[in-house]
Amino acid sequence: MTTMTDTPKDLLPLARPQYRRTWAGRVIGWLRANLFASITSTVISLLLIFVLAKALISLVLWGFWNAIWTVPGDQTGACRAIRGVGACWAVIPEKFRFILFGTYPFDEQWRPALATLTFIALFYLSSRRGMWGQKLVVVWAGALILIGVLMWGGIFGLSFVSQDRWGGLPVTLILATFGLAFGFPLGIVVALGRRSKLPAIRSLCVLYVELIRGVPLISLLFMASVMFPLFMPDGVNIDKLLRAQVAFVLYAGAYLAEVIRGGLQAVPRGQHDAADALGLSYWKKNGLIILPQAISHVIPPLVNTFIAFFKDTSLVLIIGIFDLLTTAKTSIIDPPWQSFSVEVYLFVSLIYFAFCFAMSRYSKHLEAQARSR
Amino acid sequence: MTTSTPEFPDRRTRRRVLWSRQRLSGLLWQIAVVGITIAIVGWLWSNALHNLSVRRISTGFAFLGREAGMPIADSWIAYSPKDTYVRAFIVGIVNTLRVAVIGIVLATVLGTLIGIARLSSNWLLSRLAAVYVEVLRDIPLLLQLLFWYVLMQGLPAARSAWKPVEGVYLSNRGLVIPSVPIEQGNLWVIGALVLGLIALYELRRRLIARQMVDGRSRRIWPYALVLVVGLPALVSWGLGVSWTIAIPELHGFNFVGGLTLAPEYFALITALVTYTSAFIAEIVRSGIQAVDKGQWDAAKALGLRRGFVLRHIVLPQALRVIIPPMTSQYLNLTKNSSLAVAVGYQDIVSIANTTLNQTGQAIEAIALIMLVFLTISLGISLFMNWYNARVALVER
Numbered sequence: 101m102t103t104m105t106d107t108p109k110d111l112l113p114l115a116r117p118q119y120r121r122t123w124a125g126r127v128i129g130w131l132r133a134n135l136f137a138s139i140t141s142t143v144i145s146l147l148l149i150f151v152l153a154k155a156l157i158s159l160v161l162w163g164f165w166n167a168i169w170t171v172p173g174d175q176t177g178a179c180r181a182i183r184g185v186g187a188c189w190a191v192i193p194e195k196f197r198f199i200l201f202g203t204y205p206f207d208e209q210w211r212p213a214l215a216t217l218t219f220i221a222l223f224y225l226s227s228r229r230g231m232w233g234q235k236l237v238v239v240w241a242g243a244l245i246l247i248g249v250l251m252w253g254g255i256f257g258l259s260f261v262s263q264d265r266w267g268g269l270p271v272t273l274i275l276a277t278f279g280l281a282f283g284f285p286l287g288i289v290v291a292l293g294r295r296s297k298l299p300a301i302r303s304l305c306v307l308y309v310e311l312i313r314g315v316p317l318i319s320l321l322f323m324a325s326v327m328f329p330l331f332m333p334d335g336v337n338i339d340k341l342l343r344a345q346v347a348f349v350l351y352a353g354a355y356l357a358e359v360i361r362g363g364l365q366a367v368p369r370g371q372h373d374a375a376d377a378l379g380l381s382y383w384k385k386n387g388l389i390i391l392p393q394a395i396s397h398v399i400p401p402l403v404n405t406f407i408a409f410f411k412d413t414s415l416v417l418i419i420g421i422f423d424l425l426t427t428a429k430t431s432i433i434d435p436p437w438q439s440f441s442v443e444v445y446l447f448v449s450l451i452y453f454a455f456c457f458a459m460s461r462y463s464k465h466l467e468a469q470a471r472s473r
Numbered sequence: 474m475t476t477s478t479p480e481f482p483d484r485r486t487r488r489r490v491l492w493s494r495q496r497l498s499g500l501l502w503q504i505a506v507v508g509i510t511i512a513i514v515g516w517l518w519s520n521a522l523h524n525l526s527v528r529r530i531s532t533g534f535a536f537l538g539r540e541a542g543m544p545i546a547d548s549w550i551a552y553s554p555k556d557t558y559v560r561a562f563i564v565g566i567v568n569t570l571r572v573a574v575i576g577i578v579l580a581t582v583l584g585t586l587i588g589i590a591r592l593s594s595n596w597l598l599s600r601l602a603a604v605y606v607e608v609l610r611d612i613p614l615l616l617q618l619l620f621w622y623v624l625m626q627g628l629p630a631a632r633s634a635w636k637p638v639e640g641v642y643l644s645n646r647g648l649v650i651p652s653v654p655i656e657q658g659n660l661w662v663i664g665a666l667v668l669g670l671i672a673l674y675e676l677r678r679r680l681i682a683r684q685m686v687d688g689r690s691r692r693i694w695p696y697a698l699v700l701v702v703g704l705p706a707l708v709s710w711g712l713g714v715s716w717t718i719a720i721p722e723l724h725g726f727n728f729v730g731g732l733t734l735a736p737e738y739f740a741l742i743t744a745l746v747t748y749t750s751a752f753i754a755e756i757v758r759s760g761i762q763a764v765d766k767g768q769w770d771a772a773k774a775l776g777l778r779r780g781f782v783l784r785h786i787v788l789p790q791a792l793r794v795i796i797p798p799m800t801s802q803y804l805n806l807t808k809n810s811s812l813a814v815a816v817g818y819q820d821i822v823s824i825a826n827t828t829l830n831q832t833g834q835a836i837e838a839i840a841l842i843m844l845v846f847l848t849i850s851l852g853i854s855l856f857m858n859w860y861n862a863r864v865a866l867v868e869r
Binding site for chain 2: 134135137141144145148149152184297298299300301304311314315316317318319322323326327329330331332333334407411412414415417418425429441442445448449452453456457460
């Protein structure tokens with residue numbers, strides 16, 4: 101320490117200040133560096149702390165302190181009395197079965213629950229790098245069949261449940277997953293078509309992609325719900341859910357095609373030449389050489405498209421299909437529970453958030469992996 | 474390594490042989506695909522014609538001239554239910570544009586601020602910005618819209634409206650703010666202001682061009698004062714234009730005077746702006762991070778301040794990375810404005826939907842929606858491409 105006293109003042113910062121050695125000192129040091137580094141920073145920090153504290157206090161008061169967690173039956177008088185002051189979480193246990201599974205027969209609701217778990221397992225398996233490849237196609241086919249059996253029933257002693265009784269989370273997952281499962285191959289074909297040297301095929305693909313991407317999803321859903329029946333011959337009556345599903349496949353196909361096209365552009369020219377030199381046919385060249393590279397280039401944007409797509413399934417509310425958002429909105433039509441939409445929306449937001457957040461974390465992880473390679 | 478192939482004496486023959494085979498299969502593929510497409514479309518079309526004739530719906534746009542009989546609550550142009558469908562559609566287009574344009578401007582401002590906040594050296598600020606982005610991005614827009622709308626409806630009635638500032642009221646009737654009644658005189662002044670801004674822009678361009686030659690920076694604020702403040706003030710004074718501010722007042726159950734933003738509009742704008750700003754913030758952040766760190770260091774070495782460096786050195790370079798993804802966010806916002814139908818704000822989609830229910834003209838109504846959105850999308854794309862070309866040209 102004797103040398104320290106002789107050190108000129110401007111060299112002092114190089115030495116580790118003594119207060120940093122204690123625990124409290126380190127905290128203060130961190131605070132000074134990250135919250136109070138300058139006058140502007142200090143002002144911002146104080147302002148934010150003030151606003152944040154105020155918001156947190158009122159949130160805790162509303163969400164916990166003044167909240168009501170249970171009420172007997174439909175007696176929501178106590179809840180209505182504290183409206184705006186405290187949350188009425190009693191609405192969630194009362195309605196969560198309806199929100200999650202819609203009007204699916206109450207005693208059979210273990211089936212959509214199991215289907216939901218199958219979906220989650222399917223997503224988890226798809227995220228494992230070791231599973232990528234042909235194994236995944238088999239897993240997907242198996243899982244989708246299993247989900248179909250669970251939801252419809254009619255065999256293995258399960259009673260048949262028609263689609264118009266389906267609702268809630270499984271419908272959201274079905275729309276998103278089947279949309280992707282069929283939209284993905286469609287997207288690949290269209291992306292290849294858009295880069296094809298054949299003018300007629302190329303222009304058809306461009307027309308398809310630009311038309312779908314140029315209009316809002318709602319107009320496609322309107323098309324599926326009101327226009328599609330007009331285009332069918334007499335007597336052909338396709339279920340509403342299936343029509344919406346077709347709209348989603350077409351929609352996903354166009355957006356995925358653009359992402360995959362980006363990946364195709366990133367594959368070096370030499371790969372094409374090499375494949376040609378080996379005498380591979382067009383399909384073999386693309387299927388074995390070009391596409392695997394192209395798709396691995398664009399996995400993070402693909403996941404982002406999946407997230408966007410998952411959120412977009414909520415739009416079926418507008419054409420009256422019972423997905424998770426629609427069941428949430430419908431669950432509060434019941435007069436005693438009418439005024440607790442905020443609580444229900446927060447609950448549903450949490451479900452959507454859980455799925456999207458998991459996917460977005462995964463996408464970040466993949467990006468980091470790609471960068472480190 | 475030799476590249477010659479023994480079968481063909483020269484490369485031309487070889488290429489010709491290969492070409493003809495490829496061309497033939499290509500031609501067959503094209504004929505097949507186009508043929509199948511035409512067959513499907515033709516089949517759908519004949520079904521549609523048959524169904525329409527069975528339901529006695531006449532095709533064509535003749536219905537547009539008929540009386541709409543549809544009330545529209547929130548309109549910026551004169552409209553009554555006695556007007557035609559054409560006028561109702563125009564009201565819808567104006568309403569869509571009103572949401573899209575204001576939404577784009579606000580989302581850009583908010584998104585840029587949050588994107589910069591995420592890079593702040595202040596830990597609390599950057600964390601908060603990150604939480605904002607993550608939460609808003611991962612919840613469906615429609616759910617957020619319904620949420621905002623429910624919050625709007627939950628606001629106190631007009632009589633006990635929430636008053637953050639004098640003259641601004643927030644109630645379940647929407648947001649009421651003071652306004653300036655616009656008459657012809659006011660329009661002249663606004664015209665003068667626009668003229669002044671254009672002149673200032675041109676002047677700035679020339680001053681910069683001269684600075685490029687001799688390296689001397691010239692003051693611009695005196696000109697700005699004259700052109701942007703002096704000129705409109707002179708016109709206003711010369712014409713004797715009045716600038717009375719209409720402060721809203723509560724009369725009975727509603728407000729008189731001022732500008733009212735209906736709850737539907739307010740909820741829609743809030744949802745669109747907050748949602749899109751989360752995406753824009755990410756674009757701005759990655760754009761700024763894409764600028765080489767050396768640029769910061771060099772500017773710091775010159776003794777320039779952080780704000781100056783950001784505005785004059787980093788952002789202009791970041792813009793090149795930012796603009797293409799920003800364009801697609803603008804397009805998304807415009808398309809997402811069609812969610813208005815869920816809260817009953819009457820944009821083009823909502824009006825076309827009502828028309829469809831009233832007249833049964835499904836094909837025409839949906840074709841009109843698509844036409845309007847394709848036109849707007851094309852307009853935004855063209856504008857952004859023009860802007861992108863301008864920004865990219867700065868590269869020397």
